[in-house]
Amino acid sequence: xxxxxxxxxxxREKQIKSGGAPKYHEKLAKQNKLFVRKRLExxxxxxxxxxxxxxxxxxxxxxxxxxxxxxxxxxxxQTVCVLANDSTVKAGSWGARTVEKMIRIxxxxxxxxxxxxxxxxxxxxxxxxxxxxxxxxRGAGRLFYNQVKLSGMIPQVCILFGPSAAGGAYIxxxxxxxxxxxxxxxxxxxxxxxxxxxxxxxxxxEEMGGARMHCTVSGCGDILAKDEAEAIATARRYxxxxxxxxxKKPELTPAKLPxxxxxxxxxVVPDHQNMPFDMLDFIHGLVDEDSFMEIKPLFxxxxxxxxxxLNGRAIGIVANQPKVKGGVLFVDSADKAARFITLCDAFxxxxxxLADVPGFMIGTQVEKAGIIRHGAKMISAMSEATVPxxxxxxxxxxxxxxxxxxxxxxxxxxxxALPTAQIAVMGPEAAVNAVYSNKIAELEEPERSRFIHEKRxxxxxxxxxxxxxxxxxxxxxxxxxxxxQELIDRFTAYESKQVHFSQRKHPVYPV
Amino acid sequence: xxxxxxxMAGTVWKVLVKAGDQVESDQTLIILESxxxxxxxxxxxxxxxxxxxxxxxxxxxxxxxxxxxxE
Numbered sequence: 001x002x003x004x005x006x007x008x009x010x011x012r013e014k015q016i017k018s019g020g021a022p023k024y025h026e027k028l029a030k031q032n033k034l035f036v037r038k039r040l041e042x043x044x045x046x047x048x049x050x051x052x053x054x055x056x057x058x059x060x061x062x063x064x065x066x067x068x069x070x071x072x073x074x075x076x077x078q079t080v081c082v083l084a085n086d087s088t089v090k091a092g093s094w095g096a097r098t099v100e101k102m103i104r105i106x107x108x109x110x111x112x113x114x115x116x117x118x119x120x121x122x123x124x125x126x127x128x129x130x131x132x133x134x135x136x137x138r139g140a141g142r143l144f145y146n147q148v149k150l151s152g153m154i155p156q157v158c159i160l161f162g163p164s165a166a167g168g169a170y171i172x173x174x175x176x177x178x179x180x181x182x183x184x185x186x187x188x189x190x191x192x193x194x195x196x197x198x199x200x201x202x203x204x205x206e207e208m209g210g211a212r213m214h215c216t217v218s219g220c221g222d223i224l225a226k227d228e229a230e231a232i233a234t235a236r237r238y239x240x241x242x243x244x245x246x247x248k249k250p251e252l253t254p255a256k257l258p259x260x261x262x263x264x265x266x267x268v269v270p271d272h273q274n275m276p277f278d279m280l281d282f283i284h285g286l287v288d289e290d291s292f293m294e295i296k297p298l299f300x301x302x303x304x305x306x307x308x309x310l311n312g313r314a315i316g317i318v319a320n321q322p323k324v325k326g327g328v329l330f331v332d333s334a335d336k337a338a339r340f341i342t343l344c345d346a347f348x349x350x351x352x353x354l355a356d357v358p359g360f361m362i363g364t365q366v367e368k369a370g371i372i373r374h375g376a377k378m379i380s381a382m383s384e385a386t387v388p389x390x391x392x393x394x395x396x397x398x399x400x401x402x403x404x405x406x407x408x409x410x411x412x413x414x415x416x417a418l419p420t421a422q423i424a425v426m427g428p429e430a431a432v433n434a435v436y437s438n439k440i441a442e443l444e445e446p447e448r449s450r451f452i453h454e455k456r457x458x459x460x461x462x463x464x465x466x467x468x469x470x471x472x473x474x475x476x477x478x479x480x481x482x483x484x485q486e487l488i489d490r491f492t493a494y495e496s497k498q499v500h501f502s503q504r505k506h507p508v509y510p511v
Numbered sequence: 512x513x514x515x516x517x518x519m520a521g522t523v524w525k526v527l528v529k530a531g532d533q534v535e536s537d538q539t540l541i542i543l544e545s546x547x548x549x550x551x552x553x554x555x556x557x558x559x560x561x562x563x564x565x566x567x568x569x570x571x572x573x574x575x576x577x578x579x580x581x582e
Contacts, residue, residue, distance in 0.1 A: 276550075325518055
């Protein structure tokens with residue numbers, strides 16, 4: 001008996017949903033990769049809700065769904081749109097219908113105003129189909145145009161499971177965050193084979209465009225995950241700090257106290273200005289237990305960026321890390337900060353700056369690398385941020401470091417200081433040397449040492465934190481043990497803040 | 512053999528190890544002084560110090576080799 005129409009349909013659907021040929025599934029397993037539909041099951045609360053374009057290119061052989069799944073599901077109860085490459089189908093490459101499906105799911109995300117996730121595992125364009133998928137109005141370029149248009153409107157998250165090659169490498173580049181699976185994920189414009197042919201360089205893929213390299217050196221990756229399950233769990237966690245779109249606020253979650261194992265923050269900060277300490281200890285002592293999620297933990301480690309919760313409220317933290325490079329701001333740390341501040345501000349996540357900063361790095365190397373324009377980029381992003389913005393001077397803020405960390409001139413809702421904090425153009429040692437260098441050179445010991453000591457003491461009194469409070473430069477001096485409650489109260493009070501930064505088309509970014 | 516590099520420009524303030532010393536991963540080998548801050552330079556692995564390439568007071572740049580360590 002001939003199968004019924006419905007039976008024929010079911011059979012075709014089943015065939016398509018099984019993806020590419022068995023040998024490609026075996027290859028996936030060998031690479032510790034999951035089949036794309038398994039990834040989506042892990043991503044969503046309870047599987048697929050709907051899927052478009054299942055039959056894309058179904059009249060051709062061996063191209064089920066044309067190598068991409070476009071779907072809608074839920075994460076923590078929030079509807080999200082997803083596109084996911086199927087690397088068992090022609091290595092996840094893009095044909096004309098692949099691109100059209102991807103563009104359409106972006107358009108749906110825009111209309112629904114919900115987060116858009118890109119699960120990337122693709123060899124790039126199908127060269128054989130280039131006229132249909134590359135140059136035209138709805139060619140692959142449209143994907144990037146849409147990403148730019150959606151940026152800041154809805155959260156855009158990339159999980160990179162495999163390669164994102166050539167043009168495809170711009171999908172992660174235009175996302176808010178890129179989670180990369182160690183050993184498998186890669187981003188590159190030209191493959192190692194092409195690099196050897198065109199420029200004569202011999203290099204491995206891992207070295208040139210591997211996940212670890214991008215998460216530690218280039219900064220193109222934000223979070224390195226040890227396997228696919230961890231990468232997917234990370235994306236789910238990341239979205240828990242975000243609203244569905246720019247017009248909404250992040251949801252409050254049940255409040256928690258800081259971890260019992262966290263050191264009291266009063267014990268974390270050394271009295272001496274120049275000794276290293278771990279700012280992560282300070283953060284853990286301040287925020288709700290297990291709520292801190294670091295972004296770019298391996299890149300430009302002299303500055304810490306991440307999401308956390310204070311009494312259940314999502315905040316973004318930008319903190320200097322004195323344990324690494326003295327917490328001095330460099331080209332990459334300024335870039336990291338600018339990006340993170342922009343991200344938080346776009347989605348109404350209040351910002352907490354924890355300053356312990358000797359300033360921006362000086363010297364030939366950083367000047368050649370353009371530290372001034374990168375610093376300007378950070379200061380520009382921080383100035384423009386109109387979310388509730390609190391600056392806490394933990395131990396010191398010298399020079400332009402004070403400015404970059406949302407110092408008083410930059411319209412923070414308040415600038416608070418711990419009692420041990422110092423604010424100055426520079427520290428006492430450097431200042432006394434700068435002002436009295438001739439005099440110091442003239443003096444003999446022991447007068448010289450006595451003179452230096454005396455002047456440093458004078459300087460310390462001049463920049464005494466109570467003097468700064470008396471002059472209304474800072475808005476309050478807070479004991480470390482009271483800081484958490486103070487911040488909770490203030491972020492609550494600033495909840496209704498509404499500010500338009502300025503009227504214009506857009507700034508001329510100092511990038 | 513592993514090389515331990517300076518991660519920023521500064522002056523060598525203290526050299527805490529000498530050739531022949533056994534060192535462990537994360538042990539402080541050298542402290543630089545830069546931007547008025549102490550910058551500890553840590554071993555990235557266990558091993559024996561083969562050579563210390565710098566002396567106290569030397570200027571070092573980002574990327575300069577400070578210590579050679581043999582596994």
